[in-house]
Amino acid sequence: MEYCLELKNVTKSFGEVRALENVDFQLNPNEVVGLLGDNGAGKSTLIKIITGYYQPTSGEIYFNGEKIDHLTVPKARELGVETVYQERALAELQTLWRNIFLGRELTTRWGFLDVEKMRHETYRLMSQSMGFTSSAVNPESHVGTFSGGEKQGVAIVRALYFDAEIIILDEPTMGLSLKETAKLVHFVRDIKAAGKSAIFIDHNVLHVYNVADRVVVIDRGRIAGEFLTQDITLDHLMEKMIRVAETGSLD
Amino acid sequence: MSSETKDITSETSQSYKQPFSLSRFARTYASQLGILGVFFGLWLIFIFSAPNTFLKPQIYYAFMSTVPFFAMMAVPLTMLVIAGEMDLSFPSTMAMGMVAFLWAHEYTSSVPLAFLAALATGVFIGWLNGLIVVKFGIPSLVATIGTQFFWRGAVLVLSQGMSGSLIYVRDSLLYPILVGKIGGYFPMQMVWLIVITILGWVLLNRHRFGAHIYLIGDNVASANLMGINTGRTRIQAFMLLGLVAAFAGVVASFHVAFFWPSLGEGYLMRTLASVFLGGTSVFGGVGTILGTFLGSFIIGAIEAATVAVGLTGYWTQLIYGLIIVLSVIMHTFLRKRVE
Numbered sequence: 065m066e067y068c069l070e071l072k073n074v075t076k077s078f079g080e081v082r083a084l085e086n087v088d089f090q091l092n093p094n095e096v097v098g099l100l101g102d103n104g105a106g107k108s109t110l111i112k113i114i115t116g117y118y119q120p121t122s123g124e125i126y127f128n129g130e131k132i133d134h135l136t137v138p139k140a141r142e143l144g145v146e147t148v149y150q151e152r153a154l155a156e157l158q159t160l161w162r163n164i165f166l167g168r169e170l171t172t173r174w175g176f177l178d179v180e181k182m183r184h185e186t187y188r189l190m191s192q193s194m195g196f197t198s199s200a201v202n203p204e205s206h207v208g209t210f211s212g213g214e215k216q217g218v219a220i221v222r223a224l225y226f227d228a229e230i231i232i233l234d235e236p237t238m239g240l241s242l243k244e245t246a247k248l249v250h251f252v253r254d255i256k257a258a259g260k261s262a263i264f265i266d267h268n269v270l271h272v273y274n275v276a277d278r279v280v281v282i283d284r285g286r287i288a289g290e291f292l293t294q295d296i297t298l299d300h301l302m303e304k305m306i307r308v309a310e311t312g313s314l315d
Numbered sequence: 316m317s318s319e320t321k322d323i324t325s326e327t328s329q330s331y332k333q334p335f336s337l338s339r340f341a342r343t344y345a346s347q348l349g350i351l352g353v354f355f356g357l358w359l360i361f362i363f364s365a366p367n368t369f370l371k372p373q374i375y376y377a378f379m380s381t382v383p384f385f386a387m388m389a390v391p392l393t394m395l396v397i398a399g400e401m402d403l404s405f406p407s408t409m410a411m412g413m414v415a416f417l418w419a420h421e422y423t424s425s426v427p428l429a430f431l432a433a434l435a436t437g438v439f440i441g442w443l444n445g446l447i448v449v450k451f452g453i454p455s456l457v458a459t460i461g462t463q464f465f466w467r468g469a470v471l472v473l474s475q476g477m478s479g480s481l482i483y484v485r486d487s488l489l490y491p492i493l494v495g496k497i498g499g500y501f502p503m504q505m506v507w508l509i510v511i512t513i514l515g516w517v518l519l520n521r522h523r524f525g526a527h528i529y530l531i532g533d534n535v536a537s538a539n540l541m542g543i544n545t546g547r548t549r550i551q552a553f554m555l556l557g558l559v560a561a562f563a564g565v566v567a568s569f570h571v572a573f574f575w576p577s578l579g580e581g582y583l584m585r586t587l588a589s590v591f592l593g594g595t596s597v598f599g600g601v602g603t604i605l606g607t608f609l610g611s612f613i614i615g616a617i618e619a620a621t622v623a624v625g626l627t628g629y630w631t632q633l634i635y636g637l638i639i640v641l642s643v644i645m646h647t648f649l650r651k652r653v654e
Contacts, residue, residue, distance in 0.1 A: 117540060137542030153540040155533035157600040166530060167541030175523040204343060 066129045068093045068261055069114065069230060074123030076109055083109040085285045087123070091230065091263065096256050098276030098293075099265040102309055106285045107265050108150065111232050114263070115147045116140035141168070144229030148219045148236055150265075156208035161186040163207050164222050189221050213244035220251060231255055231262045237271055249275055269305055273298050283308045345649040346594040347605050353642055354609045361620045368623035376500055378615050383508035384567045385582045386611035389589040390515035391556040393607045394525070396590055398552050399532040399599030400455040404444060405586070406579030407466035408557050409564030412437045413574050414473050416565060426487035433561045440466060441557020445550030455553075474576045481572045494569045504566050511559060516604040528552060532599025585614050588639050594646040601650065613638065 069091040076084040084106045091097055101107050112118045113125070116135040125132050127143045147153075154163050161182045170178040170185075186203040207218060216236060223231055233252070237245045252275040255262045266272050272279060273293055279301065281288045288308050291301065307313070341348060362369040388405050395402055412433035419425075419432035444462055448455045484490050495503045519525035527548045530538045538545050560579075568574050591597065592613060593606030617638065621631045 115540075116542075137540070141542060147540075149540055151536065151540075153534075153537040155530045155537055155600070157533045158529055162526060162529070167527075167538065167543045169523050169526050171523055176517075177521050177523060177526060179521065204339075 066093075067091060067126070068128055070126040070129075071110075071113070071120075072124040072126070074110075074113060074120045074125070076106075076113060076118060077121045082285055084113070084120075087282075087285075087287055089280065089287065091261050094256065094259050094261060095278065096252060096262045096264060096276050098272030098279045099263055099282060100267065100269060100272055100279055100305060101282035101288075102267065105282045107282055108234060109285075110282065111147065111234055111263065111265060114140070114230075114232065115145055137167075141226065144227065145232065146223035146226060146228035146230070147232040148216070148223050148234065150234040150238065152215055152219045154207050154215060154218060157206060159203065160190070160205050160207055160218065161203040163218055164189065164225065166222070168226065185225070189225060212239040213241060213247075216240060216244065216248070220248075229260055231260060232265075233262065234265045235267075236264070237266055237268060245271070269302055270298070273301060281305065281308060288313070346601075346646055347603055349645050349649050350592070350594055350606045350609050350642065353638075353645070354613055357613060357616070357620075357638070361616065361624070365620070365623035365625070368619075372500075374619060374623070376502065377619065378612065379505035380502040380570075382612055382615035383502070383504040384563055384570075385586045386508050386589060386608065386615070387504075387511050387563045387566075388556065388560050388582070389586045389593075389607045389611050390511050390604060391552070391559045392586055393590050393593070393595050393602050393604060394515070394519055394528050395455075395552045395556055396595050396597065397519075397532045397599060397602040398528045398549055399535065400448065400549060400552065402444060402455060402459045402553065402556055403583060404440065404459040404463040404466060405556055405560035406581075406583050407463050407470065408437050408440045408560040409567065409579035409582070410470040410576060411440060411466045412561030412564040413568050413578055414470050415561075416568075417474075417479065417574060426484055426489050430489055430565060433565050434558055437557040437559070437561025437564075438554050439557070441554035441560075442550060444557070445553035448553070449546040449549055470576050470578075474574075476576055478576060479574045481568055481574055484569055485572060490569060493566050504570065507562075507566065512604060512608050519604055524548065524551065529600060532601075534600070585611075588635070589614050592639055592642050594642075596646075596650070610642075 067090045069089075071087055071089040074084060074087045074089075075082065087106075087110065089110070099107050099110070109118065113120050113135075116137045116139055119134070125135055132139070132143070153166070155166060161179075164186050165182050170182050172178050183203040190203070207215060210218070216239075220233075220236070236248055240248065249271065252262060252264060256275075256277075264272055264276055276293055278290060278292050279296075280290045281304070289304070291304075293301075358369075368374050388409075392402065392405070415436035416429045416433040418429075420429035423429065440462070444455070444459055447453055447458045447462070451458075491503070493503060493507070497503065497506070519528065527538065527543050527545075530541075530543060531545050531548060535545055564578055568578060589611035590602070590607050591610075593603065593608070593610030595602030595607065614635070617634055618628075618631050621634055622628060
């Protein structure tokens, strides 16, 4: 079977610092992979390479078996990669509809904005997918006034709106309430049910274990190991994570 | 940037439109309503204190004749400031455009070609500003302090500091188009200001370029993550200001049919003040064209009003300062109330 995404021998250096070293990573169609690792292990660097934000120093990237040479953010999006960033990538002084279509505004000819359609779509997404019912939230609301969970909802709905094949969630539970976190876990299950793939990054082992088919552990820029969640208990996985943090090796 | 999406519009016919609410309207347009209030408030004060001046059309023709020279530039400057950038070199661009005009006219004896040469020079200077800022990562405030001196210096070197008559432009077809008077009263430069303002509004509010300008000024990191070419957009904004500055330089010079190497000096502060008076935030991400338009007429009217009201000219700057500071405080206050 063909991987929908594969990284071969990817290295990324920032000057003297090696953020990633000879990383091999695969994502199967309709698979949810959890990416675990301590702060600074290289999780964010890895996903920024997949989304085309960083160019790898060396190594190869394949989408559906096809090698992609110079991956950029627009190109990754064309290939169906959508990302919910840790920093959420929202423009807080702008209205909700501008945020939903950030960087991919719906336009008519000559690049003129189709403002009506964007407002309409935003309203539909809000009421159907985000479950915003509060009348204070409308397409003209400024995103800066939203709660953490609402902001996360905006970032997620934005990823969903554009037919994504691979959805990347970078620390999506950060700053969320318990109820909002439960909603998020539910949402990742929906991605799987819809036949799409996801990469779920978190340093909360519990969240990842609950939704992922496979867990990949990164430590100091290298892949330390990987497990199918069906083959390992949560306790065992936690034990291994602690051992990696202390010794740099799983066993 | 493709905008292919699932066609889901048909799934719901529900309208997002909510019944009109005055408080929401006031919140959405707080900043613009604020500056409108200042504008009409000052106007009323002027009318009551100097009815002989402000109830006659002459004063308004005078404003429409002189305000457009800097108000035109305030429109693209607003976009640049919304994008979180600054440009202090546009007064020098005005003059450098005219140097190109004089050169081209000397070689071709054609006023339209000379006009195009001036505009091209403006675009080039803007491009260079943008390039220095984007490619070398130099803060635009610092970079354009440098280019401001450089281009003013270039004007002085190339013109040998000499001014010159442009009396020949009066025979050109461009003269009535740029600075003629409709019906003998209404100045053409005001028409151009209105055109630039409307085009500026459309570009900023109804075009992808404007959408990206707001996003870059709001959060450049987000804009980059979401795949916006932030460098190119900022360079384009600098080029736009260069173009309009060169245009304003030609219009201002045609108006007096004379070229001064000091052309543009004195416009820097007025143009900047118009932008900030109009509610554009120096931190980027916020600002409107309407606010800038009203701001430039407030700035333009204060000088005449001070004298008409019976104060000496010494009061002008004091009143400028007062109104600018109070308005900026008002905008900040309104913005906080909204959030």
